[in-house]
Amino acid sequence: MPGRLFPLGGPVSEEDIVDREDFLISLETRLLECQSIMLAGPRRIGKTSLALEVIRRIKGKENYVAFVDLFRYNTKRELALALINACLENRSGISKTTTALKDGLKKITGAAKLTAKLQDLEVAFGLPGESKSDDDLFNYALELPEILAQKDKKHMVLVFDEFQEVIRIAGEDALKVMRSYFQVQQHVAYLFLGSKEGMMNTIFGDKKQAFYRFATILPIPSIPSESWVEYISRKFQAQKITISDRVILEVLSLSGGHPQDTMLLCSEIYYSLLEAGVNNLGLDFVRLGYERALSSLSPVFDELLDELGRIGSTRRVLISLTRGLRIYSGLSSNPNEVKRAVDVLIDKAIIEKSGRGAYHFVEPMLKEYLNRKIEVF
Template sequence: MPGKLFPIGGPVAEEDIVDREDFITSLVTRLSEGQSVMLYGPRRIGKTSLAHEVLRQLKVKGFYIASVDLFRLSSKRALAVALINACLENRTGIRKTIDAWKDRTKTIAGTAKLAIKLQDLELDLGLSQGEQSDEALLDYALNLPGVLAKRDKKPVVILFDEFQDACRVAGTGIYKKMRSYFQNQEDVAYLFLGSKEGMMKTLFADKKEAFYRFATILPIPSIPETAWAEYIAKKFRTRGITSTPEAIKEITRKTGGHPQDTMVVCSELYYALLEAGQNTISLEFVRLGYDRALLTLAPIYDELLDDLNLSFTGRQVLKRIATGTSIYSIENANPNEIKRTIDHLLAKTVIEKKGRGSYTFVEPMFRDYVLREFF
């Protein structure tokens, strides 16, 4: 049975990363040379997919790689275990090395092989009895990338996804602790991602923060319309579906080329065609696919609106930006509250500034959803 034509809901495969070859090559080169990088960009634009492809290419080049998603973690100990497991997988080939180390009842041969692979890393740490403190385990974890690089003579690249969540997971002092270890490690580079762009920029660009100037800050470039058009038309052709340049252009016009939104619209368009028994994309089917996509994205947009926690005035500001009308002419609204709302929306990467007093939505489909919800 054929799989999903357009990938949605998670990191995508190499063949579905559209027009990022040059940027990926640049990231691989920088990290290969030991330069740490922080990537920023609007929410849901494929940062994780990019990062995983970079790690894949580095692994092919002989690097040790490790990936830790801080969003999925809830404690200092969980962070330590996740980082240790991710690092040791390069030696053991086991995703959860610590669990395997603690469970020594499997087979004598298996235990012996694992012990040989880890004997020089002083891994025992009292793990089976839970004797090691969270702080000591975290110290071991943060030091481990440098130890592996030195002992195995392998360059190491570590990915931290949702890096702004480190303080939630391990407390406000975690960034100073991390920096104290990372800055002294040789042949280790770090790739930092985060969905809260404002927080990430502060962490790496504010002189008061521990990670100030630790990593090169790079924006993720947008995908040209021509690249999207070529990719979309090619994917549909693999299923015997024809299209016109006008129909494909309408897809990218409606989505603004936002990676995940474009994939969702194309996916819904594909299923609409299948259900109707059609193999030609028309403007009517594009509109149908778009409307269906908005319905599937509604829970995500509702969650975003809840997260924004806007006041009545704030919602009026959001609506006026969506309609392109004057922001500061809201009746009985405090100009300071309007300014705070705009700053809040900019920090959340919901809007971006186009000119003096002019703003636009980063995600055109969210703008359309706001218009449908507020009218």
């Protein structure tokens, strides 16, 4: 059986990034000019894939790059060590460098190659040891990218994925500390990614926040239908499966062009065809694939609905939107409570505003799932 035709569950390779070339070129150009960028958007729309692709291209030009996913860490010390490790890997090429350095470079035995690569940093900057406090280690980590770039005459691009999580990890005061280091660095550009758009827009757009106007906020462009048609057609035809543009447009109508949902739907259609031994894709297999995709998403959607059920009037608002009603009409809830529910749904990237008092679902498949579940609310 062929390998996975439509990638799911994580960042995708360059060949599966659909119609983002102009945006990638813009990102690369800005970052190489030392402009810091902020990208915000819901999970599963491709932010991490874009970031990994752009740093792959930048690293290929002999620049230094570092990638830190804040969602993985719970303490300031963990975050600091992750940042130190990501930076030093540019020079050492050895994963988990900080594990080897935890007792200090001079105590390392049998690591001459690593020692030679980091010796001048120890002399000039002092490498981390277990005796440092969490705050000292964090400050060290924030200063290291610029020191390393200067020392090696390199330009560094540092990506923070799920950047809003820094508040959970280290508190809001950490933002002030980070800004104090970043704003004086001349050889480092930062790419900040975040899935909680409300928080990210506050961090970078509120005058009271430390990161106000530190990074250029760029909207992630949507993928045009014609680009999806070309991509989906090419992928199926590579497996000798016949497909028409009309069928692809039906796929996009069902998925709404949502990147991960479109990939999931296409994947389920593909495996349905394989199981049936059919190489001509018609609307019947689109409908079968859709039911299978919706079924696989049901645990994700159920968990989301359980979470929302604990927050004010969010479920009621979702039901109204599913039924095509305007949310401020026909609800018995206090308008302020409705407004808070709408803000929560927007912040969680479940709905988007489409006009005055009008909203639409980010994922049409969630709307369909809710439509089928309304009777249980």
